Each structure stands twice: as C-alpha cells, then as structure tokens.
Amino acid sequence: MDLFNVYPINPINIVRAKGSSVWDAAGTEYLDLYGGHAVISIGHSHPHYVEALTAQLNKIGFYSNSVEIPLQKQLAHKLGEMSGKDDYALFLCNSGAEANENALKLASFHNGRKKIIAFTNSFHGRTSLAVATTDNPAIVAPVNQTENVVFLPFNDEEALTGAFQNFGDEIAAVIIEGIQGVGGIREASIAFLRLIRSLCDQYGTVFIADAVQCGYGRTGDFYSQDYAGVDADIYSMAKGMGNGFPIGAISISPKFKASFGMLGTTFGGNHLACAAAIAVLNVIKEEDLLTNTQSVGDYLLTELKKFDRVKEVRGRGLMIGIVLPEELVSVKRDLLVKNRIFTGEAKPNIIRILPALNITRDIADTFLTALDERLKAV
Ligand SMILES: Cc1ncc(COP(=O)(O)O)c(C=O)c1O
Numbered sequence: 311m312d313l314f315n316v317y318p319i320n321p322i323n324i325v326r327a328k329g330s331s332v333w334d335a336a337g338t339e340y341l342d343l344y345g346g347h348a349v350i351s352i353g354h355s356h357p358h359y360v361e362a363l364t365a366q367l368n369k370i371g372f373y374s375n376s377v378e379i380p381l382q383k384q385l386a387h388k389l390g391e392m393s394g395k396d397d398y399a400l401f402l403c404n405s406g407a408e409a410n411e412n413a414l415k416l417a418s419f420h421n422g423r424k425k426i427i428a429f430t431n432s433f434h435g436r437t438s439l440a441v442a443t444t445d446n447p448a449i450v451a452p453v454n455q456t457e458n459v460v461f462l463p464f465n466d467e468e469a470l471t472g473a474f475q476n477f478g479d480e481i482a483a484v485i486i487e488g489i490q491g492v493g494g495i496r497e498a499s500i501a502f503l504r505l506i507r508s509l510c511d512q513y514g515t516v517f518i519a520d521a522v523q524c525g526y527g528r529t530g531d532f533y534s535q536d537y538a539g540v541d542a543d544i545y546s547m548a549k550g551m552g553n554g555f556p557i558g559a560i561s562i563s564p565k566f567k568a569s570f571g572m573l574g575t576t577f578g579g580n581h582l583a584c585a586a587a588i589a590v591l592n593v594i595k596e597e598d599l600l601t602n603t604q605s606v607g608d609y610l611l612t613e614l615k616k617f618d619r620v621k622e623v624r625g626r627g628l629m630i631g632i633v634l635p636e637e638l639v640s641v642k643r644d645l646l647v648k649n650r651i652f653t654g655e656a657k658p659n660i661i662r663i664l665p666a667l668n669i670t671r672d673i674a675d676t677f678l679t680a681l682d683e684r685l686k687a688v
Pocket residue numbers: 405406407408410433434435436487491492520521522523524548549
C-alpha cells in the first residue's frame with residue numbers, strides 16, 4: 311500500500327528532537343522555529359513531559375468516557391485557573407477542526423439558529439462545519455457547501471454591523487481567530503473583537519474565539535483574543551495543548567447547559583492525552599513561559615522590523631509573519647536548505663515563525679543572523 315499523496319513534504323526524516331533542535335537520520339541538526347506547525351509549545355522531549363507521559367502510560371493509556379477520568383477534572387481545573395476562566399466548562403476532543411465543529415454545533419444547539427458569520431482568509435479546519443467556515447474554496451467539497459455560512463471582510467466593523475442589522479436574529483455564532491494563521495498572521499483589531507462581543511450580546515449570538523493556533527500562550531496572553539479585554543463564549547484550542555500529543559478542547563462559558571449525549575467522542579479526554587495537556591500547563595506555569603513568549607517575541611518583532619528588505623512584520627508574541635517581496639520568496643527554502651532552520655509559511659511570500667514558547671534570545675539571534683545572511687544573498 312502507498313500513502314495517499316496529499317502533503318508536499320520536505321525530503322527530511324526527523325528521528326530525534328530536543329528543545330528547539332531536531333536531527334535527521336544522518337545526524338544533521340536543524341533549528342525548529344516552526345514548532346511542527348505551532349504544536350511544540352514547551353520544546354521537544356521536555357523532561358517533565360516525557361516523564362509524565364511515560365508514567366501515565368505505565369499505569370493506563372486509555373479508557374473511554376464511560377468511566378470517571380479524574381485527570382480530566384485536574385486538567386479542567388488547571389486550564390480554568392491559567393486561562394482566567396474558572397467558571398467555564400471543558401469539553402475534550404482530539405483536534406482543532408473537531409474543537410471548532412463542536413463549538414459551532416453547541417452554539418446552534420444553544421440558540422436554535424443556523425447562520426454562522428466567518429471572515430475572509432479564515433481557517434478553521436477540514437471537518438464539515440469547520441471547513442464550511444474556512445475561506446478557501448479549494449478545500450471545501452461540494453457536500454460541505456452551505457448557505458448557512460456568511461463570510462464578511464476581516465476587521466470590517468461596518469460590514470459586521472450591517473449583517474447584524476439585516477439578519478442578526480438568525481445568527482447562531484460568529485467565529486474568529488485572534489490572529490489569522492493560515493490567512494497570513496493578521497490580527498483581529500481590539501475594536502473589532504469588542505464589536506463582536508457587543509453585537510453577540512445584543513442579538514443572542516455566540517462568540518467563538520478560535521484559539522487553535524493563536525491560543526495556549528502563543529502570543530503571551532493565554533488566548534490571543536484576551537488583549538481586547540472581552541470574553542468569548544467558547545474558546546477552541548488544540549495545537550500547543552499537548553505538545554504533539556493529539557488533543558483538542560473547547561472552553562465553554564457558564565451560559566451553556568450540558569445534556570447527556572449533546573456532544574461526544576471516543577478518544578477525547580483519554581488518560582494519556584490529559585497527562586500530556588497537564589504536563590504542558592505545568593511547564594508553562596513553572597517556567598513562566600507567557601512572560602518569555604512576550605519578551606522574546608517583542609525582541610524578534612523589534613529586530614525584524616529593522617530589515618530593509620522585509621516588507622512588513624506582523625503578529626504578537628511567538629506568532630510572527632515576515633512578509634517578503636516577491637523576489638525574495640526563495641528565502642524560506644534557503645533558510646532550511648542552507649542554514650538548517652525550519653520555518654512555516656502562509657502564502658509563498660510570508661514566513662511564519664511559530665517556535666516553542668521557551669526559545670531563548672540566543673536562538674532568536676541565530677535566526678536573525680541567518681535571515682540577514684539569506685536576505686543579503688538573494
Ligand atoms: C486557526 C485554526 N483553526 C483550526 C485548525 C484545525 O486544526 P487541526 O488541523 O488540528 O484540525 C487550524 C490548523 O491549522 C488552525 O490554524
């Protein structure tokens with residue numbers, strides 16, 4: 311059997327990893343500023359994480375949601391405390407798409423409505439509702455197409471207000487990334503997030519903050535939407551949550567009532583996934599990674615803005631987009647091939663930096679020096 315060929319891959323076989331370094335089968339070291347796509351939040355093979363998962367696996371890895379799993383309550387308690395949302399409730403699942411799928415369903419169950427507002431350049435995942443709210447026709451199958459989703463221009467207050475004036479009492483939810491990742495590291499403005507909050511309150515609509523990529527400390531706030539000073543009704547999260555162990559979740563405001571069978575999953579919230587997520591939160595707290603994210607992130611943003619050949623630098627914390635002119639699109643590939651540095655991309659000319667939240671200034675400097683070299687070489 312062959313693999314279903316859907317990923318344009320780099321011909322590199324990573325066999326070992328530690329902190330922000332990874333090694334291929336030939337022993338060549340690479341610097342990982344991509345974090346396996348914003349997933350590696352506390353660094354590869356963090357000792358506390360390895361120990362917690364190993365110990366858990368030696369006890370029990372999985373049992374279904376038909377029994378008590380105290381680790382779920384421990385995780386909910388810690389997450390409530392660290393995200394500042396003690397009174398919210400936790401539903402655990404396995405991925406970002408699944409988290410958004412459940413958030414959108416829950417909104418519709420809650421107010422009995424069908425319409426969803428999403429925004430241009432959004433990415434919310436590949437399951438049916440998540441992909442229907444994703445602004446990329448190339449990945450929306452005919453069966454996923456629905457008139458229930460209305461796309462509005464990102465950060466356009468007038469368009470949003472107009473939509474609510476026209477059909478506000480039909481809108482189940484508004485879903486928005488605090489910083490659009492796939493869409494090119496574009497930040498929702500504070501005024502826009504506040505407007506969403508007030509319109510949702512006025513019309514009984516659910517505010518869903520997709521924090522799958524921009525959440526879990528990536529911007530220095532627990533959820534990137536926090537900087538607007540408003541609470542969403544549901545936060546979806548996944549990527550950094552398990553440092554590579556598949557886990558997703560939604561954090562649900564107390565206004566929602568749960569009932570048996572309303573949401574569910576076989577694997578979500580299993581022992582091993584909870585142990586991974588708890589270990590990640592422990593490390594974020596004990597190593598004060600939100601502060602580190604903010605300070606190394608600020609440093610990178612400041613230094614990157616000094617490069618003449620960089621068109622624009624966007625983002626917050628350790629979610630950074632470096633916009634290059636068309637003639638420099640080869641820089642990302644050169645960083646990998648010549649300097650052995652993994653970065654991400656959003657559109658061919660935007661380099662995305664999504665490293666572990668514990669990267670040091672030295673690592674940031676290594677990257678800045680390499681980028682300088684590459685920019686001068688083209
Ligand atoms: C903002 C956002 N939402 C949802 C998803 C989907 O997550 P997953 O790939 O875990 O389904 C992603 C993945 O890139 C994302 O960036």
